[in-house]
Amino acid sequence: MIPVSYAQTSFWLETCGEDLTPRKPLSGDITVDVAILGGGYSGLWTAYYLLQAEPGLEVAILEAEVCGYGASGRNGGWCSPRYPINPDVVERRYDVETARLTVTAMKEAVAEVGRVCAEEGIDAQFRNVGILSLARGEAQMASVRGSYAVYDRLGLLDGGGLLDADALRSRVRIEGAVGAFHSPTGAAVHPAKLARGLARAVEAKGAQIYEQSPVTALSVDGQPGLATTGGTVRARRAVVAAAEAYLPKVKGFGRKVLPMSSSIVLTKPLSKDQWAQIGWAGGEGLGSQAFTVDYLTKTSDGRILYGSRGAPYLYGSATDGGEAAMSRTHTAMREELRRWFPVLGDDDFSHAWSGFLGVSRDWEPTVSFDPLRKIASLHGYTGRGVSTTNLAARVLAEKILGRPSDLQRLPLARHSAPAWEPEPFRYLGVRYVQDAFKRMDAARDAGRPAPIDANLAKQLSAP
């Protein structure tokens, strides 16, 4: 029987071109070289690069639901060169050369996703569309100019530049938009087609994928492996934890990332007349400077996807519950998108969903492998994982196989993010920052001075 709920998880899973009948679960005990927990981009890319480097390697992936069930099948489709922390923050924490290396590696990761899609015949609708990081209102323009100045100073503009209100309007007509920083690099993808296509690609290379196989422990009889209620996988060379927002439920990873709800609303395919009023022929990724984050994607079938932060953080890093808050968030987001594009009506919306992304304490991703314990993990993409997972997986495959390249100089290869605070401090701090960011956006939109605690909220949130 087809589990309807998987198709209902997001528009992307609904339209991924598969019926989502789960692959068979693990039953019995097996031994492989590398056992991977999680069938999202992180786990799948890791398997891909391991098998590309060593075609005979035995790799098994255990996925609790179906591949692409998590953030990888629900995201906004931005395959962006933007690292989870901005280049000036990389420069401040490391040095200018590391900032340049990171931006360059991220651009290459975007290209690499496109290259693999073409090579493996994955029809993920990969389109190089660029990014418009825009100001809605004069108050946001300082932030736009600031980003441009950083890329300019580091020599990383690559043909990008500042657009004034008229130049922006010639690309896309957004109510209240006064300018933008245009970057030519950045792609849009169909997220679930990418995840599901990758799963097929790694199977073709010899990986075994078991779905509906939730892992209960990262060891088997005290040795590296994955345990499920239906069987076990012993691992000769490495066990990989690739569960991102679900990682806190895995023993030993409780405070590595914080699950942050993220929500999306989607329109129906718009009419020719509506598109004539909006413009946006280039389909660039759009985002404003809102503290509460917003991003817009034009889908390949002519819809507008609008994403933003979702329901408030749930106590104890829970990833279930909060449905009422999500529904309220979706309503507010539909209203907000109609403020961007007043040509949209109530009836123009077709889908809404939410998911969880993993936020690390300092917003930096971590890729680690302990060769003694044979435990590896890659996590903490902080909402910028469509491209970053590809880079992280290449770094991890090198570590597991003991074949380092220059990629090991990147921050994510040598950094370990600090743990989140224990509860109830985590809950109190995160809820406070989430509320402060909303108040900061409201004040800026209304032309009022920033709230008195704005700097405190920014400092508490890390980057």
Ligand SMILES: Cc1cc2nc3c(=O)[nH]c(=O)nc-3n(C[C@H](O)[C@H](O)[C@H](O)COP(=O)(O)OP(=O)(O)OC[C@H]3O[C@@H](n4cnc5c(N)ncnc54)[C@H](O)[C@@H]3O)c2cc1C
């Ligand atoms: C709504 C939303 C919008 C986003 N938009 C963007 C965007 O536009 N651009 C961008 O770059 N990033 C975006 N992101 C972030 C991006 O999607 C993620 O960073 C990326 O998909 C992470 O991939 P992953 O494989 O690490 O995690 P996931 O895709 O979450 O995969 C983890 C997998 O592990 C499985 N799992 C969990 N526990 C277990 C267990 N015990 N046993 C077995 N399996 C388990 C889960 O079922 C899941 O399939 C967004 C995220 C969300 C939620």
